[in-house]
Amino acid sequence: MSLTARADVPLGIDADWWRQAVVYQIYPRSFADGTGDGIGDLRGIISRVPYLQQLGIDAVWLSPFYPSALADGGYDVDDYRDVDPRIGTLEDFGEMSRALHAAGIRLIVDIVPNHSSNRHVWFQEALAAGRGSAARERYIFREGAGENGELPPADWTSAFGGPAWTQVEDGQWYLHTFAREQPDLNWDHPEVREDFLTTLRFWSDRGVDGFRVDVAQCLTKDLREPLPTSAQLAEMPQDGTHPLVDRDDVHEIYAAWRRVFDEYTPPRTAVAEAWVSSPARRAKYASPQGLGQAFNFDLLVADFEPHAFRRIVTENLAQSAQTGSSSTWVLSNHDVVRHATRYGLPPLEGRTVKQGAEWIMAGAPAAGIDRELGVRRARAATLFELALPGSAYLYQGEELGLHEVAEIPDAQRQDPAFWRTTAADRSFDGLGRDGCRVPLPWARSGASFGFGPDDAAGVDGKGSAHLPQPAWFADSSVEAEDGTPGSTLEMYRTALHLRRTLQGAEDLAWDEELSRDQVLAFTRPGGWLCLTNFGDAPIGLPDGEVLVTSTPLETTATGPAVLPAATTAWLRR
Structure with a gap:
């Protein structure tokens, strides 16, 4: 399929803007702190809109900003239609949306439909209502196994380690594919389906141009008794009939979402995070009758090696042509080791990243990295990525050539994947995701390298960022690289502005x-x-x-x- 880019169509009119867009992911708590409390916020993002415009991106993807206890970095959502007070207000969100649009930048937000937080009003109602209540039907509750129901309904393991079932006070158990603070919603329930349609309209009415759908493959489930064991689940094909993952009936949900997207002019867009068994399965999420686009993470897990790069590009362009979508290209995001570090390590060969059914989760070692080679390869891979037809997703800080931050004391780590593994498991792939979520360095100096106001008291009265920043951030800061010939930041700026003039048909x-x-x-x-x-x-x-x-x-x-x-x-x- 070959479609011509429409760079001449004004913002807000072009329905195909996403096809070859460069999307910049902002992890809001670590991008810019406008209030000096050590946590990034919407005011901070607003203050950096000129930086984003100068960079040359087409859209921002905003990771979760909803009220949350941060059991999983904001992916445990208390309220899908509000802003965490530590991050801002709905008024701030509207101002941010207008500022981005005025700068020619569209806005994509994360939506987390597989689970809510355990503090969500629905889950609190379910706990209070007890067995057999209508409130519990919105989630997945079961009686336990064993003589007195003292055992989980099945021996399943959560993505973050430990059991996937947690018992409540009256003895029943609820399913959580991820952390116990993230109870899975029951997508067979019509109220769940309708409420998310309301959420999609809520944010679309506030200027959101699209949605990134978290673990899009996990929503629908077949939990008829008897439940299979973990061993049985592992043997089941992921061909649309698996009880828990990538079921064909999930696309009924996304068809309903598409009808909502199409209520708007231009239609709202969506991209699925769907870790599935094959490109053919992934293509279903990219259907024009569904979400329209799906992440391909293949380059993200490939060595810096030409044969792998060529195979991945060829396969994904062919898949996109079949679906009528455009491909997506990703080298780093909030769940994985930054690619400057990955490329400075020995070849992956299945050793340095751990790919689960849902995503890759990895941490970086403190030593053993050829840092200079890693950045050199990362820059080369980025120019390769940006030359490809399709959309490119960049992760905040990669434009500075940032490495993974490994030197985080255990006591300051926040990722549940770290805390729910044992010390013996904490090899390269057991440090969790905090290392790529360290707040950005904007200045060469200051209590938080310009992440927050220098004169603010900040966290614990120290003006610090919520995760510790290493001393080497000074030389990788925006201030250090801005206007510096040959810097990674200037390379990104040059390439992104060139890309806009060069992009043509998608082939x-x-x-x-x-x-x-x-x-x-x-x-x-x-x-x-x-x-x-x-x-x-x-x-x-x-x-x-x-x-x-x-x-x-x-x-x-x-x-x-x-x-x-x-x-x-x-x-x-």
């Missing part, structure tokens, strides 16, 4: 003459070329105007420029 052609050994090259409509040297030695450059490179070109003794190792270049030919 590419591999250049077979240039693609050899450790080199991968493709051309895009309009006659521009992306060339990536994955190897450890420089290569010659083809003729053409060099538009941007991930590292500076080198010259040989005879004069002609060469492309260094681990470097990407864009050329107009």
Whole structure:
């Protein structure tokens, strides 16, 4: 499928804006602190809209900002139609939405439909109402096993470790795919379905342009007795009939959501976070009758290696052509080790990331990283990613070349995945996700490197950020990189602004003459070329105007420029 980009269509009218958009993920508690309490907030985001505009992004994806006890970084939602008071107010949200739109930036928000928090009014009603009540039907309650119901209904394990069932005071048990503070909703209940339609309209009416759907594959379940064991679940195919994951009937829900999206002009967009068994299964979420787009995380789990990159791109573009959607490209997000660190470690080979049924969760070691090589490869991979047709999702701080922060004391870690594993399990993939969620450095100095006001008392009277920032953040701050030739920030800015002028039809052609050994090259409509040297030695450059490179070109003794190792270049030919 080949669609032409519509860069000339004004903001708010173009229904296809998302197809080749660059979306910047903001983890709100760690982006910018406008009040000085150590926690990022909406006022902080508003203050940084000029930075986002200068960066050259098309949209912001805002991770959860709802009222929450933060048992899982905000993905335990107390109220789907409000803002956490520590982050701001609904009035602040409206101001932020208007500021982004005025800067030509659209707004996508996270929606978390598989579960609420255990503080949600519905769950509190369910606890108070007792067995057999209508309130409990909104969740998944069961009687326990054993002689007196003292055992969980099944031996299932939650994604964060430990049992997936928790017992309440009257003896019944409730299901939680994730933390015990995140009870699963019963999507067979019509009130649950209707309430989420109300939520979609609530935020759409407040200027939201789209939604990122958390664990989109988990909503519907078949929990007829007897419940299968964990071993039996593991043997069941994930082909649409699995009791818990990626069931075909989940798409009835998303078809209803699509009808709501289409009530608006332009239609609201959505992208599914769906960890499923195959591209064909993922394609169902990207259906134009459903959510319309689904994350492909394949590059995120690939080594810096040309054959893997080419295979992933080819397969995903073919899948997108079949669904009529556009592909998504991701190298980092709030759930995984930053790609600058991943690429500075030995090859993955299934060892350095742990992929569960729902997502990848990983932490970074304090040593063993070639930091310079990691950033060099990360910059090359980013230019490769941004040259591809489809949408690119960036994670806050990657434009600074940030590494994972490993040096976080155990007592200050917040991720439930860390606290619900044993010390023996805390190898590379057991440190949790806090290392990629450390608040951003905006300045070279200050109590929080400019994350919050320097003169604010902050957390514990120290002006600190809610997660500790390392000293090396000073040299990776926005202040240090802003206007600095060759900095990662300036490379991102150059590439993103170029991308807007270069993007055309949603296709590419591999250049077979240039693609050899450790080199991968493709051309895009309009006659521009992306060339990536994955190897450890420089290569010659083809003729053409060099538009941007991930590292500076080198010259040989005879004069002609060469492309260094681990470097990407864009050329107009």
